[in-house]
Amino acid sequence: MSRYHIQKFDRRQFLQISGLAGGGLLLGVSVIEVDTARAATSTLASSSLAPSAFLRISRDGIVIYATQPEIGQGVRTSIPMILAEELDVAWKDVEIRISGIDAKRYGVQTAGGSTATPRSWNPMRRAGAVARAMLVEAAARRWNVAATDCSTRDSEVIHAASDRRAHYRDLAEAAATLPVPDAETIRLKTRAEYRLLNTRVRTTDGRDLVTGRPTYASDVRIPGMLHAMYIKCPRIGGKVRSANLDEVRALPGVVDIFVLEGNGDLTELKPGVALIARDTWSALSARRALRVDWDESAAASDDWPSTLAKARELAQAGGDGASGNDLIAERGDIATAFASAKKTLQSTYSYAFLSHAQLEPQNCVARPLEGGGMELWPPSQTPQRAQMAVAKLLGVAEGNVTIHPQRLGGGFGRRLNNDVACEAAAIAARARAPIKLQWLREDDMTNDVVRAGGMMALQGALDASGRLSAWRNHQITFSPDGKRIVSGGTLRAEEDFAPLMPAVRITRSVLPWSSPCGFWRAPGASAFAFPLQSFLHEMSVAAGRDHLEFLLELLGEPRWLPPANAGALNTGRAAGVLRLAAEKSGWGKRLPKGRALGIAFYFSHTAHVAEVAEVSVDAARHITVHSVTVAVDVGPVINLNGAEAQCQGSVIDGLSAMAAQKLTYRGGVIDEKNFDRYPLRRIGKEPRIDIHFLQSDFPPSGLGEPVLPPIAPAICNAVFSACGQRIRSLPISEEGFSI
Amino acid sequence: MSKLELNVNGQKQTVEDVPADMPLLWVLRDRLGLTGTRFGCGMAQCGACTVHLDGSPVRSCSVPAIAAADSRITTIEGLAAADGTLHVVQQAWLEHDVAQCGYCQSGQIMIATALLARNPKPSDADIDAAMAGNICRCGTYVRIRKAIHSAATALRART
Numbered sequence: 029m030s031r032y033h034i035q036k037f038d039r040r041q042f043l044q045i046s047g048l049a050g051g052g053l054l055l056g057v058s059v060i061e062v063d064t065a066r067a068a069t070s071t072l073a074s075s076s077l078a079p080s081a082f083l084r085i086s087r088d089g090i091v092i093y094a095t096q097p098e099i100g101q102g103v104r105t106s107i108p109m110i111l112a113e114e115l116d117v118a119w120k121d122v123e124i125r126i127s128g129i130d131a132k133r134y135g136v137q138t139a140g141g142s143t144a145t146p147r148s149w150n151p152m153r154r155a156g157a158v159a160r161a162m163l164v165e166a167a168a169r170r171w172n173v174a175a176t177d178c179s180t181r182d183s184e185v186i187h188a189a190s191d192r193r194a195h196y197r198d199l200a201e202a203a204a205t206l207p208v209p210d211a212e213t214i215r216l217k218t219r220a221e222y223r224l225l226n227t228r229v230r231t232t233d234g235r236d237l238v239t240g241r242p243t244y245a246s247d248v249r250i251p252g253m254l255h256a257m258y259i260k261c262p263r264i265g266g267k268v269r270s271a272n273l274d275e276v277r278a279l280p281g282v283v284d285i286f287v288l289e290g291n292g293d294l295t296e297l298k299p300g301v302a303l304i305a306r307d308t309w310s311a312l313s314a315r316r317a318l319r320v321d322w323d324e325s326a327a328a329s330d331d332w333p334s335t336l337a338k339a340r341e342l343a344q345a346g347g348d349g350a351s352g353n354d355l356i357a358e359r360g361d362i363a364t365a366f367a368s369a370k371k372t373l374q375s376t377y378s379y380a381f382l383s384h385a386q387l388e389p390q391n392c393v394a395r396p397l398e399g400g401g402m403e404l405w406p407p408s409q410t411p412q413r414a415q416m417a418v419a420k421l422l423g424v425a426e427g428n429v430t431i432h433p434q435r436l437g438g439g440f441g442r443r444l445n446n447d448v449a450c451e452a453a454a455i456a457a458r459a460r461a462p463i464k465l466q467w468l469r470e471d472d473m474t475n476d477v478v479r480a481g482g483m484m485a486l487q488g489a490l491d492a493s494g495r496l497s498a499w500r501n502h503q504i505t506f507s508p509d510g511k512r513i514v515s516g517g518t519l520r521a522e523e524d525f526a527p528l529m530p531a532v533r534i535t536r537s538v539l540p541w542s543s544p545c546g547f548w549r550a551p552g553a554s555a556f557a558f559p560l561q562s563f564l565h566e567m568s569v570a571a572g573r574d575h576l577e578f579l580l581e582l583l584g585e586p587r588w589l590p591p592a593n594a595g596a597l598n599t600g601r602a603a604g605v606l607r608l609a610a611e612k613s614g615w616g617k618r619l620p621k622g623r624a625l626g627i628a629f630y631f632s633h634t635a636h637v638a639e640v641a642e643v644s645v646d647a648a649r650h651i652t653v654h655s656v657t658v659a660v661d662v663g664p665v666i667n668l669n670g671a672e673a674q675c676q677g678s679v680i681d682g683l684s685a686m687a688a689q690k691l692t693y694r695g696g697v698i699d700e701k702n703f704d705r706y707p708l709r710r711i712g713k714e715p716r717i718d719i720h721f722l723q724s725d726f727p728p729s730g731l732g733e734p735v736l737p738p739i740a741p742a743i744c745n746a747v748f749s750a751c752g753q754r755i756r757s758l759p760i761s762e763e764g765f766s767i
Numbered sequence: 768m769s770k771l772e773l774n775v776n777g778q779k780q781t782v783e784d785v786p787a788d789m790p791l792l793w794v795l796r797d798r799l800g801l802t803g804t805r806f807g808c809g810m811a812q813c814g815a816c817t818v819h820l821d822g823s824p825v826r827s828c829s830v831p832a833i834a835a836a837d838s839r840i841t842t843i844e845g846l847a848a849a850d851g852t853l854h855v856v857q858q859a860w861l862e863h864d865v866a867q868c869g870y871c872q873s874g875q876i877m878i879a880t881a882l883l884a885r886n887p888k889p890s891d892a893d894i895d896a897a898m899a900g901n902i903c904r905c906g907t908y909v910r911i912r913k914a915i916h917s918a919a920t921a922l923r924a925r926t
Binding site for chain 2: 099100101102228230231233234235237238239240241242243244246247249255280307308309310313385386387388389435436437438439440466468469669670673674676677678679680681684702703704708709710711712713714717
C-alpha cells in the first residue's frame with residue numbers, strides 16, 4: 029500500500045534534515061513545494077510547521093494542500109476537511125491550495141473509481157493528528173504543563189485549568205522543532221468526536237466559479253500561445269493518405285498545418301492533421317476548407333444495429349438459451365434446480381453505448397521546453413499518468429514533463445485517458461511553439477472512449493415456496509482483439525449477487541468491437557444494475573411476493589461476500605439501506621391506479637445504495653418520476669453538502685442517461701455528434717430527491733458514482749408496478765417510453 | 768476583416784481584424800481574455816456561452832461579434848459590482864453551493880440574472896422555460912431552482 033508511503037518519506041526526510049541541522053531547528057525547510065505556478069510568490073519560511081506534505085502552518089496562516097483532481101466530485105473541499113477535523117482547526121482559518129503533481133510526495137493522485145476519498149482517509153487523518161499533537165506539545169512546553177492537560181478547538185490549544193489559549197499560528201515555529209510523532213500509532217478521533225465532518229461546507233472554488241475567473245484547462249492562456257485543432261478520421265483508426273495542406277495553409281490566420289502519424293495507440297495519439305492558427309475561430313474556419321483523403325483500410329467498422337441483432341441471436345441460441353463461450357461462475361446443481369422449479373422465467377435486456385458528454389470539451393495547453401521537455405495544462409483525472417504518457421511519447425524522462433493540474437469541467441471517467449495531452453504535446457513539439465489544442469463538441473463525441481453497450485440473457489427459477497432457487501446469466505460484451513474485454517464491459521460474479529444464489533451459472537459471449545471503450549461513471553455497474561435488478565423484480569412478481577421482502581430474503585444473514593473483506597458487499601449493510609429507503613419512501617403505501625413505487629439496490633465502489641422511485645405512467649408511455657428516496661451507506665459522511673450534491677446529481681444524471689441517450693454506430697461512424705442528437709436532461713420536473721445516510725464506522729467510500737446505478741432499475745420496476753409494462757432496453761426511448 | 772469597437776462590461780474595447788462571421792464567444796475568449804464565458808457545443812444547444820446583449824441573454828457561440836457592436840455586452844466577469852460585491856444571483860449560487868464541476872454555471876447564472884431582471888417572482892414553470900436552454904451534466908438543477916427562488920426573494924426584500 030502506498031498510503032503510508034508519504035508519511036514515512038516525510039518522516040525520514042525530517043530526520044535527515046534535522047540530523048544535518050544538528051537539532052531539528054530547520055524542520056521548516058522541509059516544507060513542501062507549492063505548485064510551480066505559485067512558486068514565484070511563495071516563500072519557503074523556516075518558521076513553519078509541515079510534518080507532512082499536506083499541511084503547512086506558519087505565522088502567516090494554515091494551508092492545507094488539495095492533491096487530488098477536482099472533477100466536480102468535491103474533493104478539493106472534502107479531503108482537506110478530513111485533515112482539518114483531526115487538526116481541530118477552524119475551517120475559516122484554512123487556506124486550501126492546489127498541490128503540484130508528485131507521486132513521491134503525495135502518493136497516487138487520481139480521480140477515478142471513487143477512490144480519492146477512501147485512499148486519502150488515513151493519510152489525511154494521520155497528517156492532521158500528527159500536527160495537532162506537535163502543536164499541543166509546543167503549547168504544553170511553553171506553559172510548563174502536561175500535554176495531556178491541554179485540549180484543542182478552533183485552531184487553538186487550550187489549557188483549561190489556567191485558562192490559557194494559544195493559536196496554532198503562534199505555536200507553529202516552536203512545534204516545528206519537536207520530534208514528529210509516529211503517524212501510524214497516533215490516536216485518531218472517534219466519529220462521535222467529529223465537529224467538522226458531516227457538516228455542510230461550501231465548495232472551495234465557489235467564488236471563482238460564480239465570477240467566471242479562469243478555472244479550467246480551457247481557460248489557460250500563456251504568452252505566445254497559438255490555437256490548434258486536430259482532425260482525425262471519422263472512422264476511428266483511419267490514417268491520412270493525403271490532404272490539401274497547402275491550400276489550407278494559405279487561409280487567413282493559419283500559422284501551420286501538418287500530418288501526424290500517431291503512435292499506434294488509439295487512446296493516446298491517433299493519426300490526424302494538426303491545424304495551427306492565431307485563434308480558435310481562424311482554426312475552425314480553416315478546418316472547414318480541409319479535405320483529407322483517409323486510408324480507412326484499418327479503420328473501425330463497428331455497427332450497432334447489426335451488432336445488436338447478432339447479440340440477440342446469441343442470447344437466444346443454445347438449448348438453455350444462456351450458454352456463453354466463457355464461464356464466469358458456476359455453483360450448485362443448476363440443471364436440477366431448473367428441472368424441479370415451480371416456475372422459470374427468461375428475459376433479455378440490452379443497454380446502449382454512451383458518450384461521456386462532459387460539458388467542457390477536451391482541450392490542452394502545451395509548451396515545449398528547452399531540451400525536449402514539455403509543460404502541459406491538461407484536464408486530466410490521472411495527471412501522473414499524463415506525465416508518463418507524454419514522456420513516453422516524446423522519448424524524454426518523466427522529470428522533463430511538467431503537469432499543471434486543472435479543475436475539470438466534468439470527468440465521469442472520460443479523462444482517465446490522456447489522449448488530449450498526448451495530442452497537444454505532439455503538436456507543440458512539432459510546431460516548436462506553445463499551443464492550445466481545442467476539440468469541438470463533434471470531436472469530443474466521435475473520439476470518446478465510450479461506455480460499452482451490451483446485453484444480458486437472464487433465466488431464473490423459483491421453488492415451490494417462491495424462493496429464488498437458480499439463476500443463469502449470459503452476458504454479451506465486446507473485445508477489440510478477442511481476448512481483452514473492453515473497459516467497463518466485464519461483469520464480476522459478485523456483482524451479479526452470484527454468491528447469494530443457491531445455484532448459479534454466469535457465462536459470457538464476446539463480440540468484436542474496435543472503437544475504444546472506457547470507464548463511464550460507475551463503470552460496469554451503470555449498465556449491469558438495470559438488467560440484474562430488473563430481472564430480480566420479474567422473479568419476485570412471478571413468485572407473487574413483495575419485492576423488498578424477496579430481496580431481504582436473498583441477502584440473508586449479515587456477512588461479507590467474499591468473507592472478511594471490508595471492501596466487499598456486506599449483506600447487512602445492503603439490507604440496512606434497503607430497509608431505510610423502504611421506510612422513508614413509505615414502501616407498501618396505497619397509491620392511485622397508474623402510480624407505484626419501485627425499489628432497487630446496487631453495490632459498487634464499496635458503497636451500498638438503495639433507491640425507491642415513485643412514478644406515474646400515462647397512456648402515451650410518459651413516465652413522471654414524483655420522488656426518489658436514496659439510502660446510502662458510505663461509512664462516515666465527510667462534507668454533507670457535497671455528499672448530497674453527488675446524490676442529487678447522480679439521480680438526475682441517471683435519469684438523463686436512461687431516458688434517451690445512445691450512440692448509434694453505423695459502419696464505424698457515430699450518428700450522435702452534438703447535443704441536438706444526444707439529449708442531456710434539462711431543468712424541469714426534477715423529482716423530489718430525499719437523501720438518507722446510514723452512517724457507520726466502516727472506512728469511507730467515494731460518492732461520485734455509486735448512487736447512479738440503482739436509479740434505472742428502481743424507475744423501471746416502478747413503471748412495471750404502475751402499468752404492467754416491463755422495460756428491457758436502455759435507453760427507454762427504444763421501447764417508446766419517455767421521462 | 769474589420770476593426771470592432773465593443774462595449775464589454777462597461778468598458779470600450781477595440782478588437783482588430785475580426786472576420787465577419789467570428790462569433791462573439793471567440794472574441795471574448797481568445798481576443799479579450801474573458802474566459803469566464805465558456806465553450807460547450809458551438810451550436811446554441813448547451814448555453815455555457817450565455818452573455819447579455821443590452822440585458823437580454825444570447826448564445827455567444829452563435830452571435831457574430833459584429834452584431835454586438837452597438838450593444839452593451841455583459842459577461843459573467845461583469846456581473847459583480849466594481850467593488851467586488853457579488854450580484855444577488857451569484858450570492859445565492861454560493862449559499863446553495865450549486866456548482867459541482869461548475870463549467871456550465873457561468874451560463875446558468877447569466878440566464879438566471881436575465882430572468883430575474885424581467886420577472887422578479889418567477890414560478891417554477893417560468894424557471895423551466897427560461898433555463899431550458901442550459902445543460903448541466905452534473906445535474907445541479909435542484910439547487911439551481913432553489914438558488915433562483917432565493918435570489919428572487921432577496922431582490923424583492925431589497926426594493
